[in-house]
Amino acid sequence: MAKKSETIIKIENLSKSFGEKVVLDNINLDIKRGEFVTLLGPSGCGKTTLLRMLAGFTQPDAGGVITMEDKDILSMPPHQRPLNTVFQRYALFPHLNVYENIAFGLKLKKVASKEIDKRVRKALKMVSMTDYEDRDVNSLSGGQQQRVAIARAIVNQPQVLLLDEPLAALDLKMRKDMQMELKEMHEALGITFIYVTHDQEEALTLSDTIVVMSEGKIQQIGTPIDIYNEPANSFVADFIGESNILNGTMIKDKEVEFIGHKFECVDSGFGENTAVDVVVRPEDIYIVGNVENADFTGTVKSCTFKGVHYEMFVETDKGFEMMIQDYNAFEEGATVGMFIKPSDIHVMRKERTCNTFQGVMTSPTTVEMLGTEFECKEQGLKEGDNVTVRVAFNRVELHDYKEDGKLIGSVHFILYKGDHYHLTVKTEDGDFIYVDTNDIWDNFDVVGISIDKRDIYVSKRV
Amino acid sequence: MKKFFAQLYLWILLALLYAPIIIIAIFSFTESKVLGNWTGFSTKLYTSLFSGGAHHSLLSAIQNTLSIALIAAVASTILGTIAAIGIYNMRGRKKQVINFLNDIPMLNPDIITGISLFLLFVSLGISQGYTTVVLAHIAFCTPYVVLNVMPRLQQMNPNIYEAALDLGATPFQALRKIIIPEIRPGMVSGFILAFTLSIDDFAVTLFTKGNEGLETLSTYIYADARKGGLTPELRPLSTIIFVVVLLLLIIINVRAKRAAKRKQAM
Amino acid sequence: MNFIAKIFNKRANWAIPYAIFLAMFVALPLVLIVVYAFQDAEGAFSLENFVKFVEQPEAVNTFIYSIGIALITTILCILLGYPAAWILSNRNLNRSEVTVVLFILPMWINILIRTLATVALFDFLKFPLGEGALIFGMVYNFLPFMIYPIYNTLKKMDHSLIEAAEDLGATPMEVFGKVTIPLSMPGVMSGIMMVFMPTISTFAIAELLTMNNVKLFGTTIQENINNGMWNYGAALSLIMLVIIGITSLFSDGEERGDSDSII
Numbered sequence: 001m002a003k004k005s006e007t008i009i010k011i012e013n014l015s016k017s018f019g020e021k022v023v024l025d026n027i028n029l030d031i032k033r034g035e036f037v038t039l040l041g042p043s044g045c046g047k048t049t050l051l052r053m054l055a056g057f058t059q060p061d062a063g064g065v066i067t068m069e070d071k072d073i074l075s076m077p078p079h080q081r082p083l084n085t086v087f088q089r090y091a092l093f094p095h096l097n098v099y100e101n102i103a104f105g106l107k108l109k110k111v112a113s114k115e116i117d118k119r120v121r122k123a124l125k126m127v128s129m130t131d132y133e134d135r136d137v138n139s140l141s142g143g144q145q146q147r148v149a150i151a152r153a154i155v156n157q158p159q160v161l162l163l164d165e166p167l168a169a170l171d172l173k174m175r176k177d178m179q180m181e182l183k184e185m186h187e188a189l190g191i192t193f194i195y196v197t198h199d200q201e202e203a204l205t206l207s208d209t210i211v212v213m214s215e216g217k218i219q220q221i222g223t224p225i226d227i228y229n230e231p232a233n234s235f236v237a238d239f240i241g242e243s244n245i246l247n248g249t250m251i252k253d254k255e256v257e258f259i260g261h262k263f264e265c266v267d268s269g270f271g272e273n274t275a276v277d278v279v280v281r282p283e284d285i286y287i288v289g290n291v292e293n294a295d296f297t298g299t300v301k302s303c304t305f306k307g308v309h310y311e312m313f314v315e316t317d318k319g320f321e322m323m324i325q326d327y328n329a330f331e332e333g334a335t336v337g338m339f340i341k342p343s344d345i346h347v348m349r350k351e352r353t354c355n356t357f358q359g360v361m362t363s364p365t366t367v368e369m370l371g372t373e374f375e376c377k378e379q380g381l382k383e384g385d386n387v388t389v390r391v392a393f394n395r396v397e398l399h400d401y402k403e404d405g406k407l408i409g410s411v412h413f414i415l416y417k418g419d420h421y422h423l424t425v426k427t428e429d430g431d432f433i434y435v436d437t438n439d440i441w442d443n444f445d446v447v448g449i450s451i452d453k454r455d456i457y458v459s460k461r462v
Numbered sequence: 463m464k465k466f467f468a469q470l471y472l473w474i475l476l477a478l479l480y481a482p483i484i485i486i487a488i489f490s491f492t493e494s495k496v497l498g499n500w501t502g503f504s505t506k507l508y509t510s511l512f513s514g515g516a517h518h519s520l521l522s523a524i525q526n527t528l529s530i531a532l533i534a535a536v537a538s539t540i541l542g543t544i545a546a547i548g549i550y551n552m553r554g555r556k557k558q559v560i561n562f563l564n565d566i567p568m569l570n571p572d573i574i575t576g577i578s579l580f581l582l583f584v585s586l587g588i589s590q591g592y593t594t595v596v597l598a599h600i601a602f603c604t605p606y607v608v609l610n611v612m613p614r615l616q617q618m619n620p621n622i623y624e625a626a627l628d629l630g631a632t633p634f635q636a637l638r639k640i641i642i643p644e645i646r647p648g649m650v651s652g653f654i655l656a657f658t659l660s661i662d663d664f665a666v667t668l669f670t671k672g673n674e675g676l677e678t679l680s681t682y683i684y685a686d687a688r689k690g691g692l693t694p695e696l697r698p699l700s701t702i703i704f705v706v707v708l709l710l711l712i713i714i715n716v717r718a719k720r721a722a723k724r725k726q727a728m
Numbered sequence: 729m730n731f732i733a734k735i736f737n738k739r740a741n742w743a744i745p746y747a748i749f750l751a752m753f754v755a756l757p758l759v760l761i762v763v764y765a766f767q768d769a770e771g772a773f774s775l776e777n778f779v780k781f782v783e784q785p786e787a788v789n790t791f792i793y794s795i796g797i798a799l800i801t802t803i804l805c806i807l808l809g810y811p812a813a814w815i816l817s818n819r820n821l822n823r824s825e826v827t828v829v830l831f832i833l834p835m836w837i838n839i840l841i842r843t844l845a846t847v848a849l850f851d852f853l854k855f856p857l858g859e860g861a862l863i864f865g866m867v868y869n870f871l872p873f874m875i876y877p878i879y880n881t882l883k884k885m886d887h888s889l890i891e892a893a894e895d896l897g898a899t900p901m902e903v904f905g906k907v908t909i910p911l912s913m914p915g916v917m918s919g920i921m922m923v924f925m926p927t928i929s930t931f932a933i934a935e936l937l938t939m940n941n942v943k944l945f946g947t948t949i950q951e952n953i954n955n956g957m958w959n960y961g962a963a964l965s966l967i968m969l970v971i972i973g974i975t976s977l978f979s980d981g982e983e984r985g986d987s988d989s990i991i
Contacts, residue, residue: 548743
């Protein structure tokens, strides 16, 4: 067998902006031959754009490179690219029947009709749709339509199959069945699958490799187990599975303090007394009725049966709320003791410890930043100075009525940190402001944003 | 009880609406020159309508009406379909401008459209006749074709064009094999609408037909009525038109129902 | 050739031929109306056409009279048409699609033939042709254009809104007054557009229905154009366009959704 490189698709420096909005920000990714790769992320993270660039429906900004088998494919129009796509809403041709839909690509390639017949039947068998050749595609159920869409793509024997949230429109039961079938199909065909989904469970079930994306950037690339057990940052931890994400301080190597207690951990190299994020999965907290010798204690606030386990919210002795999953139920109001194994404590570097903006002084007591002018204290700076502005997370005020704020923004991402919420608020101009608050907000809430002048710290930028 | 009065209201209104047409239909089966004067059952008006002879000018007006409508409908269906695909793929300001221009002929009263085109042709020194009437009809019919094709494009799953490209179709193949079959119902109803609008038109034709003696059915009736007496053959003609339109509407409705059923099945 | 192929590769460019056509046969002719309106017979810029209009009491009277007739026709059409549209759209009162088609059908018959038929009917009933016949004839001609858009909006209306209002304690009358009527306003608006516009601009219909006894503004315009008074005719057309522009401001954008597919 001729030696083929292990990498089938190489993506380098891929960026895309629509006007001001950056959809993809310098993506670099190698996809291995025969792999099942999942692009995972919330809607608007750029995963679909990336897939459409592979298929050729969207062009990246200048400078990006996509090669397949070491050949540049960006210059090829979609119909010449050696990969096929399964579309989210199936995109079956409504005026053609099942057979004609599947044979569409082969007919265009002028394949002999006997060969077409053979291959269409094989493809139909592959997706368990034998005997459906003559059916009107509009009369098929969602699951059947999806099977036809898959057959229509694989019948062309592509080296790479792109799947854009193919199961999103199916109900839960059907989705589970199709997941298993897709995995079997991937093994049987031996080709590369690139799969886009926002469903983390689906990604964990199906993939060899998961690429977690957010805000147009790759957050983490790894096997499902890596991503689940060793999330690279608080976004990944929150997005994959359920977790308790807490502010902590790395006291020294292998010792971390959070929720008001010191714990032994396995991480090191963070330095001393460094602020960190700590992630503990709810199933990794051991809960007992006996408070003696416990790492920390608390009171059960709620207990819900979830089928296999119970999900409990416990208020700890220092006033933090934690989610715990256990096979045993503890009654509401019960005093409990808890333990966490050192290896179950995941310590992550904080991406930031306060808001940092670039600004210009418009007078000694006003600074222009985020597209508007803020008052600030006299800090020995003069008009025209370029400055870096720092605002603590908990010093940004949010208002119900957008008129009450200096800026208008919408809640973009919410992280519960045990005793407060850490919000990412996106301003109208697309800037991000990070806010710690005890108030409850929902995603996409429109808020007014203001900052008291005493809380704005400016320093001259050099 | 409530239903009874509601239905009664509808049927009184319908009776009023249809009374004139029914009178005409009834008196198309009698020979009398004056309407309202029953001189016994006869189909003579029908035969004389088609035998030409004395009413040669009426026959040629009908011919003109039909040929102008056919040419205008075909031309505006082609022009309007291509334009709709273009507009559908446009974005932003340009799209707004062209949509605005496309609305004008539909919002403008016929008399304004007619006069404005009349001024165009005289300013450009184009002698008016058959060609100018056809051009004018294309101008006010095409917006309706665009308006009928556009929803089909919007309803279309935008991915099916991409799916065709993905499966190896060139953009032209994708258009011919995928897009056109999808928007065909819109093209058909656009064509029918254009055809009827053209047949119906009176004001625009009047201002763009010139004075070389070109007449369509509408202008013929107008001229005839102005002269005082109405050609009796107009009675059977109106009746026939009424029946044809009735049949057409039934066909269109059946088609629409079938389409709706198909959609439901999806 | 290659150049042309390249242009049409981008599908947004497919609108170019039609854009040129629109510029030529829609935009330019309208510009010409304005140009002619502000010119005297020699082609110099002048306001004399408008001065002439204002100074001729006959023209101004016809103008006001026409607006009056159009208003009366429109109001009568709403009064007669709204109940009909409401009954047609109400599932409890009417389930027959045939009745709906019967109401739409007259829209598809040549307006002159319909007018002619009305004249014939009046003749038959020995009803005198004149102002009364004119208004009756106009209502008869344009009633379907009022019923159809209202029917369409009522039909598309989310029925659960009515149930919600009932659930919140509204009596049938209150439901009708506070939910049904406000929600059907877009339909009424496009109905007004579809009736008011043709009635204010009509000319042939009035001539036939009144034996040329009553003169409407449309007739004035047409006579002037026919008699070679293009500049004056253009000025009168411009005045009519302004009136129509004002009317359409009231129903800004509404008529689009409703008149899009008459079939």
